[in-house]
Amino acid sequence: MSETFVVIGGDAAGMSAASKAKRENPDLDIVVFEKGEWVSYAACGMPYYVKDEIEELEDLVQVTAEEFREERDIDLRTGHEVVGIDPEARTVRVEGDGETFDQPYDQLLIATGAHAIEPPFDGIDLDGVFTIHDMDHADAIQDYVTEAEPQTAAIVGGGYVGIEMAEALDERGLEVHMYEMLPHVLQPFGESVATVVEDHLREQDIHLHLDTAVQGFTGDGAVDGVALEAETVPADIVVVGVGVAPNTALAEDAGIEVGETGAIATDAYGRTNFDRIYAAGDCAEAHNVVTDAPDHVPLALTANRAGRAIGQTVTGTPTEVGGMAGTAIVKAFDIGAARTGLTDEEQARDAGFDPVSVEIQASSRAHYYPGAEELTVMLMADRESGRVIGASIVGREGVKRIDTVATALHGGMTVEDVENLDLAYAPPFSPVWDPVATAARVLSGKVD
Incomplete structure (x- = not known):
């Protein structure tokens, strides 16, 4: 009787693990539960879709759900959400297709990713206020820009997403304002980088509001402004990009340990504090090779490498997920x-x-x-x-x-x-x- 490897989450870490495990052991039963409809997609490409450099949203998909099912023989179930984990019984509780059922597992990977942080701003639920962290978000922004024809945009947050979305919306012809509560954009890059980027953004007519805390958004049904301490600045569309937080609630409810970073604690092989349960990707900690300590830097390569390694481990070849150094790169108009x-x-x-x-x-x-x-x-x-x-x-x-x-x-x-x-x-x-x-x-x- 073959064993069953269950994966929660169908993006970078989850599908890398499933694919590698299937290649290593074709007889292994692999079941992947993904609560959404999109799998194995390039989230980093979403701003370029909004910019219209990428014509179709589907172009960002690395491997389609049908290819996973038909060519890789992986039991991928989209529209299925895992709502509970029982480590003692080795089962996960799943909701999907109008039913709730328990799926047994022999090995389990939690790859639930992260979610965009939504600060408690007044008016964050207004039409035209978006975060961008998954394909549906990107599609919604693209539709809004096309159909509502906004003239002014507000970007809240001067990190990767903020910089890339500023360029995207500027290219679409909008007047762009960027709000950053810290003294500089791209805080993890250091002041020397930030000042060069800021000068270049101003050359591109991006209006920078540094050291500026957003209080909320105004509008009657749809957003029409960004409320600051002393004034309200007009805005027909808002993109909030103030960071992401790991999706750990499912793991925590099952008694799985979370580290000091707020992400799921794992060892060198991606194992959690429960036997046969692994975690990888944006929901999990990784080992920082510089500080020699756990860290949480949600990046695509870290997720893919960890998933691939766990796919080897669960098929009998213990493989360390590897360390990371938080290496990152971002394009800001004509500079990098x-x-x-x-x-x-x-x-x-x-x-x-x-x-x-x-x-x-x-x-x-x-x-x-x-x-x-x-x-x-x-x-x-x-x-x-x-x-x-x-x-x-x-x-x-x-x-x-x-x-x-x-x-x-x-x-x-x-x-x-x-x-x-x-x-x-x-x-x-x-x-x-x-x-x-x-x-x-x-x-x-x-x-x-």
């Missing part, structure tokens, strides 16, 4: 910004480091080669050990160099190690001394 590891000295000290950093400007290509652009690189290390602990990069091209630093973080490399890396050089791509290596060379004079 990227970060990895620790970019704030106070956070670095809290993590037990004695941080020292440098900020340099360098050319993205040989200075004489056409198209060369200035890059700003901030590199941070621990003063005593010389170990690299973080970086940020901003510029019009070449910001994907952050991957060099991310590799260094995973390898525990020192500033000297990075300075002496044999990095590729040709005038169309880089100066002789790559900007990351240059930053390391400058920083090497500041470490012990």
Whole structure:
């Protein structure tokens, strides 16, 4: 009699685990419950759908539900919500197709993802006020822009989603205002990156309201303004992008432990405190390779890697889900910004480091080669050990160099190690001394 692997959640972590487990053991019964209708989709592409760069919402789907069922032989049940977990009986309670039933499992993966945070703003339920965290949200925004023809937009939150949606709605012809309660946008990227991005946003006629707390939204049925402490600014559409929170209620109700980050606590293999129950993706903690502590940074690659590893583990090959460094990159009109590891000295000290950093400007290509652009690189290390602990990069091209630093973080490399890396050089791509290596060379004079 074959075993049953049950997966709760049909996006990155869940479907990666199901697919890998089926490849490793074709005889394994795999049942995936997804409460929505969309599975295996590229959430990061949604702003570009709103922007009209992606023609069809379905283009964001990696693998369709039918392909999972027919080609991969996975029992995928959309429109089915798991409402309870019984770890002792090894069953999950499911609601779907007008019935409630208990599904037994031998191994269980919780991949319930995260949800967009909705602050308790007055008027958040008005028509024209949106969050954007799933495909239905993106479709609703696209429809509203097309049908209601708003003229002014308010973006609440200056993170990844806010920056990308500002560009998308500007491209659609709207006047865009961005509200951020902190002094800078892109707070995890550091001040040096944020100021460059802010200057560029202003060049694109994005109205920035920094250090500005939103009080709520006004309107009679549909939104018509953003209420601030001293004034109300007109807005025909609002996108609230102030972050996400892990979906842990189902796990907590079953007695599954949640860590200090607020996400489900897991070990190196994605296992929870219950035997045969795993968690992965945006609902779960991950191991930060820089701080050597649990962290919650909901990113697509972390979810996919963890799901794939758990798919191997449940089929008999124990595989660690791997660590992460919080590496991220974002496009803001004509420039890019990227970060990895620790970019704030106070956070670095809290993590037990004695941080020292440098900020340099360098050319993205040989200075004489056409198209060369200035890059700003901030590199941070621990003063005593010389170990690299973080970086940020901003510029019009070449910001994907952050991957060099991310590799260094995973390898525990020192500033000297990075300075002496044999990095590729040709005038169309880089100066002789790559900007990351240059930053390391400058920083090497500041470490012990």
